[in-house]
Amino acid sequence: MEIHRYEKIWFGVAVLLIVAFIGTVAYGAVGAGIEMVDDDGGTIDPNNLSDHERFGDTGVHQVGDGEFEVNMIAVHPSFIPNDIEIPEGSTVTFYMTASDVTHGFNIAGTNVNSMIIPGQITEITVEFDESGTYGFVCHEYCGSLHHEMEGQIQVVP
């Protein structure tokens, strides 16, 4: 029996699409420089944050010339700290973890967007080159007051 010519063509197109889809996923995971939350930031006992060297000491810490670290705990419906002030031109590394449920961290108007997960430490480094007030919100539904979970970063000249 002979396979119809169009059937062969469509079979070929289907195989190509499958390969392309798998390739897209693999590229997104490996090649595009997208950072996923993983063990790089480390793991932590969410029930014992106060004894941790970082999360027992939440807040903004200057660690060098124009370099800051922010140790932040997300706990419904708050970020601790939720009002951060740094000078213009700073490089800030956020270390974040959650003590209750999964939260999100999105700085409005930027591509800073991550999840904050109990038991994991999320690490993100951001440069703030322009002064202004940058709001951030939780964008993972985390409970009845999810919509109130927010804060701000004041970048001062």
Ligand code: CUA
């Ligand atoms: Cu925290 Cu939504």
